[in-house]
Every structure is written in structure tokens, then in C-alpha cells.
Amino acid sequence: xxxxxxSLLQSAAASAFEHCFGSALPxxxxxxxxxxxxxAGDRTIVCFPLARHSKxxxxxxxxxxxxxxxxxxxxxxxxxxxxxxxxLEIEPAYxxxxxxxxxxxxxxxxxxxxxxPRVMVEYSSPNxxxxxxxxHLRNNFLGHSVSRILEAAGHSVTKVQIVNDxxxxxxKSMVAWRKFGQGETPExxxxxxxxxxxxxxxxxxxxxxxxxxDLIAAGKSKEQAEKEAPMILEAQEALRLWEQGDTxxxxxxxxxxxxxxxxxxxxxxxxxxxxxxxxxxxDTYLIGRxxxxxxxxxxxFEQTEDGAVWVDLTEDGxxxxxxxxxxxxxxxxxQDIGTALLRFQDYPDLDRQVYTVGNEQEYHFKVLFxxxxxxxxxxxxxxxxxxxxxVELPEGKMKSREGTVVDADDLMEEMFGIARDIAQEAGKxxxxxxxxxxEVFERVGLSALKYFLLKVDPKKNMMFDPKASIDFxxxxxxFILFNYVRGRSILRKAEEEGLTLPPSLSKVPGPDxxxxxxxxxxxxxxIAEAASTYNPSLVANWCYDLTxxxxxxxxxxxxxxxxxxxxxxxxxxxTHRFTRSLKTGMHLLGIALPERM
RNA sequence: GGUCCCGUAGCUCAACUGGAUAGAGCAUCUGCCUUCUAAGCAGACGGUUUCGGGUUCGAGUCCCGACGGGAUCACCA
Numbered sequence: 001x002x003x004x005x006x007s008l009l010q011s012a013a014a015s016a017f018e019h020c021f022g023s024a025l026p027x028x029x030x031x032x033x034x035x036x037x038x039x040a041g042d043r044t045i046v047c048f049p050l051a052r053h054s055k056x057x058x059x060x061x062x063x064x065x066x067x068x069x070x071x072x073x074x075x076x077x078x079x080x081x082x083x084x085x086x087x088l089e090i091e092p093a094y095x096x097x098x099x100x101x102x103x104x105x106x107x108x109x110x111x112x113x114x115x116x117p118r119v120m121v122e123y124s125s126p127n128x129x130x131x132x133x134x135x136h137l138r139n140n141f142l143g144h145s146v147s148r149i150l151e152a153a154g155h156s157v158t159k160v161q162i163v164n165d166x167x168x169x170x171x172k173s174m175v176a177w178r179k180f181g182q183g184e185t186p187e188x189x190x191x192x193x194x195x196x197x198x199x200x201x202x203x204x205x206x207x208x209x210x211x212x213x214d215l216i217a218a219g220k221s222k223e224q225a226e227k228e229a230p231m232i233l234e235a236q237e238a239l240r241l242w243e244q245g246d247t248x249x250x251x252x253x254x255x256x257x258x259x260x261x262x263x264x265x266x267x268x269x270x271x272x273x274x275x276x277x278x279x280x281x282x283d284t285y286l287i288g289r290x291x292x293x294x295x296x297x298x299x300x301f302e303q304t305e306d307g308a309v310w311v312d313l314t315e316d317g318x319x320x321x322x323x324x325x326x327x328x329x330x331x332x333x334x335q336d337i338g339t340a341l342l343r344f345q346d347y348p349d350l351d352r353q354v355y356t357v358g359n360e361q362e363y364h365f366k367v368l369f370x371x372x373x374x375x376x377x378x379x380x381x382x383x384x385x386x387x388x389x390x391v392e393l394p395e396g397k398m399k400s401r402e403g404t405v406v407d408a409d410d411l412m413e414e415m416f417g418i419a420r421d422i423a424q425e426a427g428k429x430x431x432x433x434x435x436x437x438x439e440v441f442e443r444v445g446l447s448a449l450k451y452f453l454l455k456v457d458p459k460k461n462m463m464f465d466p467k468a469s470i471d472f473x474x475x476x477x478x479f480i481l482f483n484y485v486r487g488r489s490i491l492r493k494a495e496e497e498g499l500t501l502p503p504s505l506s507k508v509p510g511p512d513x514x515x516x517x518x519x520x521x522x523x524x525x526x527i528a529e530a531a532s533t534y535n536p537s538l539v540a541n542w543c544y545d546l547t548x549x550x551x552x553x554x555x556x557x558x559x560x561x562x563x564x565x566x567x568x569x570x571x572x573x574x575t576h577r578f579t580r581s582l583k584t585g586m587h588l589l590g591i592a593l594p595e596r597m
Numbered sequence: 598g599g600u601c602c603c604g605u606a607g608c609u610c611a612a613c614u615g616g617a618u619a620g621a622g623c624a625u626c627u628g629c630c631u632u633c634u635a636a637g638c639a640g641a642c643g644g645u646u647u648c649g650g651g652u653u654c655g656a657g658u659c660c661c662g663a664c665g666g667g668a669u670c671a672c673c674a
Contacts, residue, residue, distance in 0.1 A: 028614090036617065046616055048654055058654075084654080085617060127674080167674070281674095308672065317600090318670095325672045332674050362601065363669055389602080390667080397667095422636065444636085456610065459602070461667065463609065468623090473636055475610080475622040482636050490633050522613095529613065541611065544621080555629095555638045575633095597636075 004524065005043070005098075006032045008074065009088065013045055016068035021054040021061075029053075034518060040080055041087030042514065048084050058084030092508035095517050096570075100504055103577045109523035109584050111154035117351035120343060121147040121386075124161040124268075124275075125357065128260045129169040130198035132267050133398065134391050134406035134464060135358070138453045142388055143356035144273040144590045145454055145536035150354075152588055153531030158347060159276045162339055165257055166282040171238040173197045174252050175231065176204035186259050192409070194263030197256050205401070207231050243329075270412055272446060272590055277346070279339055285330040288338025291375065292323045300374045311371055321367050336368050337375070344377060352382035354534065359387040359459065386534050389461035391453075406466060415445030415470065422472055428597060443594045447477030450591050455540040477591060480547045480582070485597050487550065487579040490559050492595075494572060499560065501576055507566040509574075516553050516574055519546040523581050527588070536589055543585040550578045 003011070010027040018024045029049065035041040047062040054061040059081055066079035066086050078089035102108060123143020126132060132140075147157045177184070177200040186193040208231040215225035226232070241249040268274065292309050295301045301311050306326035313321060323333055330338075344350055355365060365385035372380035390397065398405045419441040423429050429437050452470045456462045464470075472478040494500075509517050522542060530538040559575055562568035586593055 031614080031616080033613075033616080038618075044617085048616080051654080083617070164674070169674085306672090322672055327672085329672085331672065335674090358668090359602070360668055361674090364674095366601095387602090392667090419636095426634090426636075428634070428636090452609095460610090461603070465609090468609090471609095471623070473623085476636085478636055479622090482634075486634055486637090493633060525613080537611090538613085541621095544611095548621080551637065552639090554633085558633070560633055597634085 004102075005075075005090070005094075005521065006525075009043055009045070009076070012069055012072055012074040012076065013065060016065055016072055017050065017054070020064045020068050023053050025050075025053060035087050039082060039085075039087050040089070041078075042090040042518075043088045045086040045088065046084070047081075047086050051084075062086035092510070095509045095514075096505040096507075098521065099509070099517070099573055099577060103520060103581075108577075109527055109581060110152040111527075113151070113154065114156050115154035116150075116156075118156040118158065118347060118349045119150050119352055119354060120158045120160055120347065120350055121150065121354045121356065122160050122162060123147075123356035124273075125164060126161070126264065127164045127167075127169055128194075128197070128257050129173045129201045130400065131192075131194040131263065132408040134408065134411060135398065137271070137408050137411070137449065138388060138391050138462075139356055139358070140268075140271060140273050141450050141453050141590060142386065142458055142536060143354075145539070145588060146354065146356070146386060146534050148588045148590060149527065149530045149534075149536060149539065152527050152584075155531075158350075159274065160343070161275050161278055162284075163278055163280045165280050166242070166253075166285070168235055168239055169201070170197075170253065170256070171235045171242065172204040172231075173200045174238055174249075174256060175234045176200040176207065177256065178252070179207070186262065192263045192266065193259030193261070194267070195409075196263075197260050204231060204235070267408055270409070270442075272592065279342065281335050281339070284338035284342055285335040286338065287342055288334040288336070289324060289328070289330050291337050291341050292334055295323075295375050311367075311374065313367060313370055316370050318363075318367060318370070321371075323371070332364070333368065333371070336364075337371060340368070340372055340377070341375075344379065350379060352379050352384065354384045354386050356386045356388070359389055361385070362387055384534060386458065388458040391462055391464050394463070394465050394467075406464070412446065412449065415449050416441045417445075418469070418472060419444035419448070419478070423597065432596070440594045440597055443592050444472070444478050444481055444597055447481050447586075447591045447593075448472055449477070450589060451477030451480065451540060451543075454536045454589050455544070457537050458535060475544055478597075479551075480543055480586065481591075481593055481597055483547045483551050483554070484579055484582050484586075484593050485595065486554060487575050487582075488595055490575055491572070491579065494560055497560070499568075499572065501572060502569040505566075505570055505573060507570045509570065512553065512557065513570070513574060516546075516549040516578065519549045520574075520577050520581050523585065526585075530588070539585055539588050543582060543589070546578065546582055546585070550575075550582075 009032050010030045013030040014025060014027045031046050033044050035044045047058045047065065050061050051058045062081040062084060066081060069076045069088065070079060075091040075094035076088045077091045080087050121143055124136065124140050126136060147159045151157045180203055181200060186196050189196065208229055211229035211231055212225040215229060216222060238249055242253055292301065296303055296309050301309050301323060303309050308322060308326040309324040310320050311323055313319060321333065322331055325331060340353065343353065362385060369380050369383050393404055395404065423441065429440060448470050526538055526542040530536060557571060559571040560568060562571050583593055
């Protein structure tokens, strides 16, 4: 296995430095970076930090180092020095060999499967009382992408979600449905299951508010009214009955949840995300309670007079935190402890868990990981909260009460529609049947949406303007797809003409090719960096940079009609490596590529 | 009030562990389709990186302080 260029240059620089100045420095001391476009050379070593050890000026150090490196056994064949920056020129043949070597590997960019420990990635965590919305889209796309990135970095990955299937919210939908539903079902009404249940959640809220208003009119205080309204009392009664296992209540709960799951299933399929295993809070909250009581016995936690169990995290710089109510019922934290325990039981080889959850829960996960540590899970310190910022609308946060929530199904359908309009206007899909066309629209539309949500640093809040909609031109998913399709189209045409990829190159890449070659070469580093920082935006931005390089190159470099066969071979190889690397990168974003558009 | 995150072009976003003259897209303007897909390419315009200090050969990046925005500090989830 060849060393990658940058580390190769680091070693070369280290030994050259030792040869020139007699002091051995660790290779990390030699920072290798891409040479900026305005200077000659391919890679640059910054020599300012070296001056201290060479005991001569940065420029002089760079000069000597450059000469020694050119003389040494490495691909450096020339250099220039600009103000302490040593710009190295790499032998062009190095790049042809690389194109036919590492870059030609089928799994280029990825580490061998299962070479790293098993990681579990949780994403989605929906409530079962309403449909998925734009916030869930960012969550799901992020989690799904991080799963694939970790896989590419060599980890075994188990993708899970936690379904928040119990609690007062679902009871509200149940109460409203019983009261107003007249037996309505998804089948009878033709309404998608999650939308139907969401409808009754809204109906509950409306009826509840009317009751509150009436009570206030009758002289009650607002607080009193909100506590005494019959609707809320019924919902609380339903929750109580559910916890007691009341047959009718549980049956209705199961039925309505099953409607929601069918609806979610449909949405997930459209989104193109999937899970290896689902966890349900109704299964885990009791486990958590046992585990907390267990910890109490072992003296890890403490109990107050009313029977509530607390954990004292003041030594970790946090507060005391409730783990179990005085009446023995579970809080949010209790469930998450139970869920974590169950997962570590289900997957004994699990090295860590990654939780894709919004940044409003950062405190919660700090506490959770500390508690898991106190309970004796060594994996706790490697667990990670993949925290992401909100998707904001121009008028601020999405508010379900104010009807500003952007529905996931609607948004995706809108994307598909735009993709269809653009394609039809351009008349590009004539000759494809309806099903094949639909697939193209979906891929293009989804690419716009996924790329839009993934190209932004996860931790940052981001802006979504429904009126401006999501672009299909410029720095977008469709732009990347478009260039992939162009590349694929060339390779298909080559095949038709009987042209095959050459076994070796007789022409080396020149300055025109280097932008593209450089982008291709960066893939393994990008994957490694994205995996260690759980950051898909690095991959998204790389996909764009690569695509831009190809698009620009494509413009004035005919591939198949190149001036001579050697040039054509080089360009075909570049096109092939481009399409395949791009496919890898886009796969890591969960974006499927069409062959035509 | 305590803690955490963010602040970069008119708008939406980049900038690898501190590195050279801070980059894209959108918008505006100018060229380019008889040639492998113009959802494209080339160019112009656009910046005191919120402000003030500090660290050093070098700061958008690190430290301190202000200002602005967001989150969190529940026997809610």
C-alpha cells in the first residue's frame, strides 16, 4: 500500500531537513498543503515554523530544503520559494500512476469494511402524534449521511431510531379521535395515517382551547381552566389507563400508532432513508426505571424524602438532575437510560452511540453520558451527541400552532414537481417511460433538498425560505447530478463506439487537469475528516468542488474527440474517476444519481 | 443571571490542525450553444470577516472584553 502523497512528502521533508540542518523533527512539523492557484507548484510546505530549528531565515531554510528534496528519492522534481513558502512541483508521472493505481480501485476513498469498531447511529426520533416536517428532514438526512460516512471510514454501523410512542401527546390524539372521529380510518378516508392522527391532535388542541375559553368566561383563572378542561382530564385519564394496561385504551393506542407507522414508512421510503432496528420508548422506559433503582442501590444516585431519585453532577460542573419521579414514574432521562442499556445488550460489540438530536438537547445528552458513565458503561465517554441547529423560516421558528410547519411529504413532492417542470421545459427526458421519468424527477428533486440541508455545517442554524424555494441551479444537488450525467453519457458513448479505458496512460496530466486531479485525490482525506467530526457538509462541499472542476474542464476539453488517442485516454480516465468518486461522495450524502436528466 | 453555540459580500453558505491577495452560489451586468446534455462555461461587480484589545513571523480561525442573534438551566419531551 503506497503512502499518500502528503505523508510521503512529510517524510521526505523530514529526512531532507535532517540532512540539511542536522536536527530530526517529527513529520507533523512539516505542514503540507495544496499550493494556491496563483503560485507555481502542486504542494506547499510552510517554512516559518522550521526556521527556529534550522537557525536560518525561513526563505533560506526553504531554499535548502527544496534543493535537498529535489535531490532525494521522491516525486518532487522542482521547487520555488515565496516568502517562506516552499512550493513543490510534483513529477507529472506521479499523477498518471496514481490515476491508474489508488484512484482506479473500486472502493477508492473508503477504508476496508469492518476495520473499525461498531457504532450505532440514532436519528429521526419522531413523536407518533403528528407527521414528519422539515426539521425531521435535516435530522434524518444528517443521521443517515453520518452513518454512511462512518461506514466508509471502516466502521460497522447500526442505524436505529427511537420512536416516542407513548405519553400525553398520543393520548390527546386518541381522545379527540374517540370524540370526533366517528370511526374514521386511513383506509376509509384515504388520508395518510400520520396525517390522520395529526389531524386529531390538532382537533384536540382546538376543542381544548374552546373549553378553556368557556371556563374563563365562567370566571375561572387561565391556569385553573387549563387544568380543569374536560379534554385534558380525559387525556390524562387515558394515559393513566394506558399505563395500567387497560385493554381498550391499549388497543386504540396500538391501532392509531400503526396508522402513524404506515405513514412514516411511506415518508422514509420517499426520503430514501432506512433503519436496521427500531426502538420504542414504550419498551424502554421501564427498563430505565429498573436501572436507575439499581444505581440507587449501588449508591451512585441519591433519593429524596418524597422518593424521587436524583443524580448529583455538581462535581462535573452541572447540576443535580432528576432521574425518577417521587411516584416512581419515568422522566425523559429515565427512558434514555433504558434505551441505552437495551442497545448495549443487543449489540455487545458496540463501541459507541451517536445521537442525532437538535442542539436544544445538548444539556440532556451531557447529563445522559455522565449518567451512563456512572452506571458503569465504558462506552459512555465515546458516545456523541450529533447536535444540529434549527431550520428557521424567514419569520422565525416553525410553529405547529401557527401552521407554519413545513410538511416533509409536501416539500418533497414540491421538489419533484420543480424537477419535472424543468426537465419537461428542456425536453430532456423524451424517450423515457413514465416510471423512469418519475424516478429521475425524484432523484433530482431529492438531491436538491438533501444537498441543501447537508451542505451547511450541522451545528449552525440554517435558513429555509418557502417562498424562494430551493434552487436547482448553481451550487446545488441538481448541478452535481447534471455533471455526473454528462460524464456518464460520455462513458456510455465511448462504450458504444468500442472505446475502453486504457490499462496505462502514455500522456501525463498537465496544468489543465490538475484542478480535477487534485479534487479527486482529496477524497480519502475528506472522508476521514468527515467521519472524525461527524460532518457531512465536508463531503457535500467536496462533491461540489470536484464537480465544478469537472464542469470547467469539460467545457473546453473534448473527451472522446480529443486531438490524439493518448489525450483521449487520459480524459476518459479522468471522466471515469470523476463519475465514480462523485458517486461515492454522493452516496455518503444519501443521494442517488440518475443516468439521465 | 449562569453555561453553550453562532456572527464572513445585498441574500444563502465555504475557508483542512493558525498560513500567501478570505472563496462559491443567488441577485445585477457582459460574452459563449452547427461540436460528448447550456440544470452549463468564461468574465465583471460586490468585504474594515459585528466592534475593541491581546498572543506571534503570520489571526476569519486562538485568548480577553463589548455588542447582536439563538439554545439551555422542568418531577415537559
